[in-house]
Each structure stands twice: as C-alpha cells, then as structure tokens.
Amino acid sequence: MIKPSLPQGTRDFAPQIVRRRQYILKTIASVFEVHGFQPLETPAMENLDTLLGKYGDEGDKLIFRILNNGLDNPAKRSQSLEAFEQVLNGQGSKSLTERALRYDLTIPFARYVAMNHGQLSFPFKRYQMQPVWRADRPQKGRYREFWQCDADVVGSASLLNEAELIQIYREAFRRLGISVDVRINNRKILAALAESCNASEKLTDITVAIDKLDKIGIDKVMEELEQRGLDAGNRERVRAYLLIDGSTDERLDRIEQLLGHTGSGRQGVQELRWLAGFLRTSEGSYPFSIDFTLARGLNYYTGTILEVKAIGVSMGSIGGGGRYDDLTGLFGVPGIPGVGISFGVDRIYDVMEETGAFPASLGVSTRALFFNLGEEETRYAWTAMLELRAAGIPCELYPEAVKFDRQFKYAEKKGIPAVVIAGSEEMSKGVFRVKILSSGTQTECGAEELETILSQAS
RNA sequence: GAGGGUGUAGCUCAGUAGGUUAGAGCAUCAGAUUGUGGUUCUGAGGGUCGUGGGUUCGAAACCCAUCAUCCUCCCCA
Numbered sequence: 001m002i003k004p005s006l007p008q009g010t011r012d013f014a015p016q017i018v019r020r021r022q023y024i025l026k027t028i029a030s031v032f033e034v035h036g037f038q039p040l041e042t043p044a045m046e047n048l049d050t051l052l053g054k055y056g057d058e059g060d061k062l063i064f065r066i067l068n069n070g071l072d073n074p075a076k077r078s079q080s081l082e083a084f085e086q087v088l089n090g091q092g093s094k095s096l097t098e099r100a101l102r103y104d105l106t107i108p109f110a111r112y113v114a115m116n117h118g119q120l121s122f123p124f125k126r127y128q129m130q131p132v133w134r135a136d137r138p139q140k141g142r143y144r145e146f147w148q149c150d151a152d153v154v155g156s157a158s159l160l161n162e163a164e165l166i167q168i169y170r171e172a173f174r175r176l177g178i179s180v181d182v183r184i185n186n187r188k189i190l191a192a193l194a195e196s197c198n199a200s201e202k203l204t205d206i207t208v209a210i211d212k213l214d215k216i217g218i219d220k221v222m223e224e225l226e227q228r229g230l231d232a233g234n235r236e237r238v239r240a241y242l243l244i245d246g247s248t249d250e251r252l253d254r255i256e257q258l259l260g261h262t263g264s265g266r267q268g269v270q271e272l273r274w275l276a277g278f279l280r281t282s283e284g285s286y287p288f289s290i291d292f293t294l295a296r297g298l299n300y301y302t303g304t305i306l307e308v309k310a311i312g313v314s315m316g317s318i319g320g321g322g323r324y325d326d327l328t329g330l331f332g333v334p335g336i337p338g339v340g341i342s343f344g345v346d347r348i349y350d351v352m353e354e355t356g357a358f359p360a361s362l363g364v365s366t367r368a369l370f371f372n373l374g375e376e377e378t379r380y381a382w383t384a385m386l387e388l389r390a391a392g393i394p395c396e397l398y399p400e401a402v403k404f405d406r407q408f409k410y411a412e413k414k415g416i417p418a419v420v421i422a423g424s425e426e427m428s429k430g431v432f433r434v435k436i437l438s439s440g441t442q443t444e445c446g447a448e449e450l451e452t453i454l455s456q457a458s
Numbered sequence: 459g460a461g462g463g464u465g466u467a468g469c470u471c472a473g474u475a476g477g478u479u480a481g482a483g484c485a486u487c488a489g490a491u492u493g494u495g496g497u498u499c500u501g502a503g504g505g506u507c508g509u510g511g512g513u514u515c516g517a518a519a520c521c522c523a524u525c526a527u528c529c530u531c532c533c534c535a
Contacts (some may be wrong), residue, residue, distance in 0.1 A: 005526080008526085008527085056533090058532080058533055059534090061535085062461085062533080062534090104535090113473080132535085134533095134534080134535090136533075136534075137459090137532095138528085139528075139529055139530075140528085140529065140530095141534095141535080142533095142534075143535090146535065147535090186509095208532095208533090248516060270486095296534090308535095315535095316534065316535070317535060318532075318535065319535070320534085320535070323508075338465065342535065343535080344534090344535030345535085346535075347535055348535090371493090373493080384498090401490090403493090404491095404492090404494050404495075405491075405494085405495070406495095407494095407495085408494065408495030408496085409495060409496090410495095411495075412495055412496065417497085419494090421494080423493065425493085426516065433493095435494075435495090435498080437495070438496095440494090440495085440496090442494085447493090
C-alpha cells in the first residue's frame with residue numbers, strides 16, 4: 001500500500017471551499033460579461049515552443065514540461081539517449097519533451113488570436129478562467145497549480161480599454177468586498193529612464209532593482225544598481241526618479257521634466273496623464289495610484305502596466321496586467337495590439353478568508369432532509385420530493401432507515417435547515433411534519449404547503 | 459537556485475538533565491435514548507512517534523542522512 005499524497009503545491013478543494021471558489025469565479029465572470037467580454041478556453045497543455053522564450057529566462061525554468069511518451073520504445077533507444085544527452089548539456093530536445101502545461105493565459109490567448117485572426121472581429125474582448133501551472137517553490141500565497149481569470153482586449157490601441165479594465169477591477173473587488181489599490185505605471189517611462197541613462201540594454205536590471213524600493217529602501221536599490229553595473233551619474237538619475245512624490249499631477253509634471261526629452265518618456269507620460277485624468281473625471285472614484293517604481297517582469301508589456309494589491313493584508317499582488325503592442329507578432333501575426341488584466345483567484349480566496357469577506361450564506365444548498373422511515377414511507381416522501389425539486393427546492397431523502405439520531409445528525413452536520421418526517425401517523429392523515437432545526441419548531445402541513453414552508457426555512 | 463522552521467491518533471497539539479504501558483482536546487463509533495438532533499454523561503476504537511541509519515543497557519527525545527511540509531529570498535498571481 002502506498003501512502004496517498006498530493007504533488008507539491010497542489011490541493012484538493014473540499015465542498016465548502018469549492019463553493020467559495022465558485023462564488024469568486026462567478027462574481028468575476030459576471031463582471032466580465034457585463035462589460036461585453038466573451039469566454040474562451042484553451043487546452044491545459046501547449047506545444048513547448050509556444051511557451052518558451054515568452055516569460056524570460058526565469059519563466060522558462062518554471063514551465064512544467066511534459067515528458068514524451070514512447071521514450072522506452074527499444075527501436076528509438078539511441079534517439080532517446082541522444083535527446084537525454086542534449087538535455088544534460090543544457091539544451092532542450094524535442095524528442096524528449098515537446099509539450100508543456102500552460103504557464104499563464106495570455107500567451108495561449110495570443111496563440112489563439114494568431115491562429116484565428118482571420119475569423120475574429122476586432123476589437124476582440126475575451127475572458128478566460130482556467131488553472132495554470134508553475135514549477136515554483138510553494139509558499140504563502142504561491143501554488144504550483146492555481147487559477148487565473150484573464151480579460152484581454154486585442155485589436156485596439158485605445159487607452160479607453162485600460163480604463164475599462166480598471167473599471168472591471170474596481171467593480172469585481174467591490175462585489176467581492178476587498179479593498180484594493182491598483183498601481184499603474186507605463187513601460188515607456190521605464191524605458192525612457194533606461195534610455196536617459198544611455199543604458200537601454202539595462203532596462204531589465206534597472207526595473208528589477210527599482211521594483212524593490214518599498215521592500216529594501218532606496219539605499220539598497222542604489223547598491224543593487226551599482227552591482228548591476230550602473231555608473232554613479234546614472235544612479236543619481238535613478239535616485240531622482242525614485243524620489244519623485246507629491247500629488248498625481250505633481251508627479252506627472254516632474255516625471256515629464258525628468259524624462260520628457262525622450263520620445264518614449266513623453267509618450268508614456270502622456271498616456272498616464274490621460275488615463276489618470278479620465279479615471280478621475282469619470283463617474284465615481286477609482287482606487288488607483290500612479291507608481292513609477294512598479295515594474296512587472298514579463299517582457300512582453302510595452303505600455304501601461306498594472307498591479308493590484310489588497311489593502312491591509314500581507315499578500316503578494318492579487319492581480320496584474322498591462323498593454324502589449326505586438327503580442328501575436330511572436331506567432332507571425334504582427335500589428336495586433338492588446339491590453340489585459342488577470343485576477344489571481346487563489347490569492348483572492350486567501351485574502352477573503354483572512355478578512356472574512358465571504359458571505360455566510362455560501363453553505364449548503366439542500367433545504368430539507370426527508371427522513372427515511374421505511375419502505376412505504378419512502379414512496380410517500382419520494383413523491384413529495386419530486387414536486388419540490390421540480391419547483392427548484394433542493395431536498396434529499398436519507399438513503400437508509402436508520403434511527404432518528406443518525407438522520408438528525410446528518411442534517412445537522414450538513415447544515416440542512418429543515419427535516420421532513422412522515423411516518424405512518426402522518427401518512428394516514430396525508431400530511432408532513434416539518435421541523436426547523438435552528439428553532440426546533442415543528443409544523444404539520446399538506447404537500448402543497450411544503451414548498452412555502454421550506455423556501456422560508458433558514 | 460539559496461537559506462530557515464516543523465514532522466507524535468483523522469484534526470490541532472502536549473510530551474527532553476534519554477527510562478519500562480506515549481497523552482489531551484476535538485472528531486469518529488457504541489450506549490444512556492427503537493418517532494425527535496444540538497447540550498450532557500458513560501464507554502470504545504485509533505499511533506511502525508515521517509523514513510533509514512547511528513550513539514546508548516535503553517531513543518518520540520541526542521547525531522547523521524533522506525523525504526514531506528511550511529516560511530524567507532529570487533520571481534510572481
């Protein structure tokens with residue numbers, strides 16, 4: 001016998017947890033739908049080629065690869081050995097692995113758009129809610145299998161799409177009862193910073209370092225920049241960049257002074273200024289802040305970048321996204337811009353668990369348990385249940401004629417609010433005895449009244 | 459990839475100057491109570507102390523290894 005266990009970083013979801021997860025998924029999906037997004041699903045596995053090189057070197061290492069079948073085929077022995085040899089030398093090998101589990105939902109979507117751009121009408125707005133897999137080291141809020149909910153708009157360069165996606169964040173988190181801060185930056189500004197340092201090739205080094213500002217402080221960031229080969233003059237330039245503060249408008253003014261001399265800087269500021277202005281003057285208030293230190297690692301972002309953090313909870317980001325001007329270009333279809341966001345369902349769950357944001361009513365759906373009192377009684381109960389179920393009231397009959405104690409405890413544990421008892425006494429009178437468990441009150445009623453009584457039971 | 463914590467009953471955990479039969483609460487099951495649950499009372503079952511090796515007269519405890527899990531860094535949702 002083997003001890004049953006789960007692969008690291010994966011989890012089973014008990015009934016109650018599934019209900020809560022479904023509550024999150026349904027809430028997000030309905031927000032997507034009400035904004036005109038359409039559902040899409042893609043396979044759990046993709047060709048390895050589709051995924052490799054899209055997430056950076058680190059990302060490539062975290063992709064779960066699927067071993068090819070038939071490697072033990074004696075006829076292919078030498079081929080398999082050779083393939084393994086290649087892997088040992090740090091090269092990939094198609095004859096060993098050519099498929100992988102998807103790492104996110106954006107690249108599979110890009111692949112889909114590239115394959116179907118002839119049929120799609122643009123702008124194409126899709127949402128997708130499926131699990132993704134990463135060979136990361138599990139820790140708090142980090143799993144190897146987790147769900148993402150993505151919404152992307154492709155085929156439109158309008159910043160109105162950004163505004164709409166932020167509106168989706170606002171509405172979804174409002175409905176879920178999580179207070180959030182949506183941090184916004186623009187990749188062009190980061191690029192302008194690197195450019196103004198005459199170090200465009202160090203864009204990644206610079207962004208990785210400044211992203212850590214609130215974690216390690218400005219001095220450590222400077223140290224790290226030095227290690228990454230940035231000279232003193234440029235470090236001062238980055239320092240000035242990081243020290244920008246004040247109101248949103250003041251900060252936008254200052255960043256323009258600092259980086260407005262570059263084309264990308266001017267453009268980035270302009271985009272941010274428009275977006276911030278739009279969000280402020282449109283209906284309602286939006287929980288966003290401009291944050292020039294926000295970097296985000298994914299290398300395909302080219303414009304706006306977003307990240308969502310829950311306020312008052314120690315947890316990594318619960319959502320993120322950004323604009324990519326040419327995502328499908330990687331798949332041979334250039335010129336389709338897009339912008340998208342992602343919700344991290346598992347982290348949202350953890351946050352809601354921590355803040356007690358789940359509604360109490362997510363318990364059991366069964367409204368009534370019919371007691372099993374024997375063969376004749378079962379037929380009597382069965383008929384009544386058919387009607388209730390047809391009326392949409394979930395109910396169940398205990399499958400065995402065991403003593404009351406057992407049947408009561410079953411209802412109790414499952415959180416069923418009412419039990420229906422119909423034995424020979426009730427049958428002879430043609431009635432049902434309904435007991436509400438929370439209050440202990442019992443009433444006798446006819447079959448037609450059951451529906452009313454049970455739909456009110458709580 | 460680097461570092462740290464923890465592995466004892468189904469669950470949460472006690473249990474070391476190494477000592478004979480390893481405990482508690484909760485949960486489960488049975489009975490008090492064959493048509494009335496929750497509360498209460500009585501009783502029962504359930505542990506190769508993660509695994510392997512070592513030290514010792516003797517190891518759940520000390521040492522080494524290994525596995526699992528949690529956490530931190532990196533990176534991310």
